[in-house]
Amino acid sequence: MSSTRSLMRFMRRSGQLPVHDFLAPALFAPNRRCLSSTAQKGAAQAQDASANSNAQKPKRKPLTKEQREFLSSALRVNQAGELAATLIYTAQTPPMVNAHPHLRPLMRHMYEQEAGHLDTFNSLIAKHRVRPTALYPVWSVLATGLGWGTAVLGREAAMACTEAVETEIGTHYNEQIRALLEMFQQWEAEGYEVGDELRELVGTLRRIRDEELEHLDHAVEHDARKAEPHWLLTGVIRAGCRGAIWASERI
Amino acid sequence: MAPSRALAGLLAAGRRAPQAAGAGAHSSRFVLPRTYHSYDHPPPPGVFNAAEKAILSAAYAHVPEHGFTQHALSLGARDAGYLDISTSLLPAGPFSLIKYHLVTKREALAPKSAGIFGGPAAAQAQAVPVEAKVERLTWERLQENRDVIHRWQEALAIMAQPSLVPASLHELALLADEIYHLSGDKSVDPSWYTKRASLSTIYASAELFMTNDRSPGFGETQAFLQRRLKESSGVGAVLGNVAQWVSFTAAAGVNVLRSKGARI
Numbered sequence: 001m002s003s004t005r006s007l008m009r010f011m012r013r014s015g016q017l018p019v020h021d022f023l024a025p026a027l028f029a030p031n032r033r034c035l036s037s038t039a040q041k042g043a044a045q046a047q048d049a050s051a052n053s054n055a056q057k058p059k060r061k062p063l064t065k066e067q068r069e070f071l072s073s074a075l076r077v078n079q080a081g082e083l084a085a086t087l088i089y090t091a092q093t094p095p096m097v098n099a100h101p102h103l104r105p106l107m108r109h110m111y112e113q114e115a116g117h118l119d120t121f122n123s124l125i126a127k128h129r130v131r132p133t134a135l136y137p138v139w140s141v142l143a144t145g146l147g148w149g150t151a152v153l154g155r156e157a158a159m160a161c162t163e164a165v166e167t168e169i170g171t172h173y174n175e176q177i178r179a180l181l182e183m184f185q186q187w188e189a190e191g192y193e194v195g196d197e198l199r200e201l202v203g204t205l206r207r208i209r210d211e212e213l214e215h216l217d218h219a220v221e222h223d224a225r226k227a228e229p230h231w232l233l234t235g236v237i238r239a240g241c242r243g244a245i246w247a248s249e250r251i
Numbered sequence: 252m253a254p255s256r257a258l259a260g261l262l263a264a265g266r267r268a269p270q271a272a273g274a275g276a277h278s279s280r281f282v283l284p285r286t287y288h289s290y291d292h293p294p295p296p297g298v299f300n301a302a303e304k305a306i307l308s309a310a311y312a313h314v315p316e317h318g319f320t321q322h323a324l325s326l327g328a329r330d331a332g333y334l335d336i337s338t339s340l341l342p343a344g345p346f347s348l349i350k351y352h353l354v355t356k357r358e359a360l361a362p363k364s365a366g367i368f369g370g371p372a373a374a375q376a377q378a379v380p381v382e383a384k385v386e387r388l389t390w391e392r393l394q395e396n397r398d399v400i401h402r403w404q405e406a407l408a409i410m411a412q413p414s415l416v417p418a419s420l421h422e423l424a425l426l427a428d429e430i431y432h433l434s435g436d437k438s439v440d441p442s443w444y445t446k447r448a449s450l451s452t453i454y455a456s457a458e459l460f461m462t463n464d465r466s467p468g469f470g471e472t473q474a475f476l477q478r479r480l481k482e483s484s485g486v487g488a489v490l491g492n493v494a495q496w497v498s499f500t501a502a503a504g505v506n507v508l509r510s511k512g513a514r515i
Contacts, residue, residue: 126439
């Protein structure tokens with residue numbers, strides 16, 4: 001191992017760097033392919049692979065100001081979103097369960113997953129010293145109102161609300177994951193390695209996105225499409241979500 | 252729309268990255284207090300580059316005698332082996348000297364806090380409540396002013412110039428955030444803002460008090476700081492209790508209505 005390292009050092013000194021640079025993307029390509037699987041195991045393999053290549057490329061690039069701002073706003077908006085989701089389910093549960101007791105396990109399952117996501121982002125925000133959104137009280141009131149209002153309108157309306165929210169959130173997580181993967185790709189093309197921290201973040205985002213999309217499926221299974229008028233409800237809620245995402249990324 | 256713009260910004264950032272490293276020193280002044288703090292990527296370049304740091308650290312030694320002035324800067328440049336004219340590297344003039352003081356003293360807090368709360372006493376430090384840590388660290392930071400405290404009113408006057416107020420407040424916000432981070436505060440709700448805002452106010456007023464404090468070891472400043480922190484935690488506790496009572500009563504009211512058969 002140490003002999004390969006000294007060989008690498010020699011190559012770098014003796015000016016054969018271009019070959020090394022040229023090979024770098026090929027070395028890293030398998031990692032990327034592993035990462036595109038959602039399973040935790042895939043991510044773990046990718047981490048092992050990157051750990052093996054540590055010897056050759058110990059260099060990590062400092063995050064630029066734009067990248068740090070992107071990560072801050074991403075974590076901030078995710079925390080705000082999960083807070084809102086938790087509150088929506090909290091407010092929906094009593095009227096819904098009152099009218100349709102058979103939905104109790106489903107509501108509890110969805111609430112527990114959202115509460116888990118909120119914990120994840122709360123700890124990430126505290127760990128990475130990201131400012132929480134200043135509109136926190138506004139989102140709390142609006143989300144509670146939205147959840148309670150749709151639940152009072154009936155089961156279909158509540159499910160349509162879930163459908164609309166989870167559609168927007170799923171798209172939003174996908175955009176974040178795509179942006180992060182492009183960041184990784186650029187680093188790898190330049191010959192830098194990606195830290196475990198950000199790889200784990202992508203893994204977390206993937207897991208959470210899949211769970212959110214699972215909620216979307218549950219909502220559609222439970223007659224979300226039968227809400228009257230479906231297009232108006234989902235249209236308004238989705239526009240509201242986009243507005244909230246836009247604002248939370250900034251404020 | 253918004254995420255795609257963020258994405259475009261990110262890509263552009265990657266392309267600009269090499270030349271941005273040098274130019275970033277001054278442009279970072281007006282960013283919002285906090286951005287993502289990474290644990291496994293190297294930290295971004297510091298506020299000052301090597302030449303600026305050399306001049307400023309030499310000039311800082313002249314501050315007790317000559318104050319936060321252009322004169323101290325020229326003396327510092329001469330000491331560091333630069334021409335007098337090289338102080339034009341620092342367009343903000345005396346303010347960069349003030350900023351140097353603020354930044355270096357803030358950055359010195361992290362190792363100091365590791366010394367106080369880390370080491371063999373680490374297990375014990377876990378038990379120290381966040382408020383006590385905040386008080387200790389704020390006091391440590393105030394004590395860092397002792398060498399320049401007789402010049403600090405001039406510095407406050409410079410910092411209060413309208414064009415410099417945003418940068419000064421930014422530094423204050425960074426200090427409050429640093430103290431709460433080092434104290435292990437994990438709040439991620441609106442109290443994040445209220446805690447930092449009240450600590451910033453308390454710190455600024457304690458600093459002002461300190462400029463007129465002639466007591467040995469600044470004992471009166473310490474007492475002042477302790478009183479202010481106690482008051483603010485008292486107000487915080489009252490507000491917290493009121494909020495808890497209101498939410499409990501509201502929830503109980505809703506549940507009573509539900510038990511009466513109201514469909515809410």
